[in-house]
Amino acid sequence: MDDVSKAIIEQLQQDGRRSYAAIGKVVGLSEAAVRQRVQRLIESGVMQVVAVTDPLELGFARQAMVGIRVSGPLEPVADRLAELDEVDYVVITAGSFDLLVEVVCETDEHLLELISGSIRTVEGVVATETFMYLSLRKQTYSWGVR
Amino acid sequence: MDDVSKAIIEQLQQDGRRSYAAIGKVVGLSEAAVRQRVQRLIESGVMQVVAVTDPLELGFARQAMVGIRVSGPLEPVADRLAELDEVDYVVITAGSFDLLVEVVCETDEHLLELISGSIRTVEGVVATETFMYLSLRKQTYSWGVR
């Protein structure tokens, strides 16, 4: 991970479809060299180039972060929750919650069923606290930059 | 937002650099039509195609979610926090926290300085609770799919 690769990543953070040739001009490398580096960055798991969508625009009007307290080992519970389609984010944390889980739903009914019927029935989940999203103010994929 | 656009989005969620022609074959549209739809999806804010990176791989070894309690209006505080480079996610929530803020740092010192020096000095912030990330188990940008 040198400065050139960081510069390439920065270019793709601005526009994931920017051509290798255009990136090469900015970072001072040939098109082929940029392409090889991008391939390596993706294969090694440092980076991925993907479409990210706005839930609201696609009819998923209810989002929430769910804080979860667990009894016993954390990983099995985390991985069970990760299997749910409506769950897009699972992290094991230190603090008054053992897990934080972000969920995306279409309606309140759907959200209720998910939390009450799916999440809270997972073996080991002893308590949940739901933080409904009222307004998403920042979501950047280019942290550590500027 | 018809099924064809959804199919296009799905293709780009798998690989943000897939060619318009290849997507066209899958969804049954010409290259130009796919290109026009992608352009519209991006311009209208439904979707973006970007590089997303693994913080750990780039030397950002400390991540946390910070729950924040605020006195007074929420938006000004949220937007002040959103200006911080180390903050990659800000959402106004309903529940025992008014805001949830995700932060990305290189070291514990850096994180301490951010929370103590930056976040907690913002006018209106009355309390914070930090949930250090121990293990990220799921992070998908293709929710609602399968």
Next chain:
DNA sequence: AGTGAAACGACCGTAGA
């Protein structure tokens, strides 16, 4: 790890339905 060159394929603008 990188360049350069030639063949190939993708992309873009425009015209027409």
Next chain:
DNA sequence: TCTACGGTCGTTTCACT
């Protein structure tokens, strides 16, 4: 909003450093 098409530009492969 789509297809069709031609010009331009990007990508791929390979030989070379």
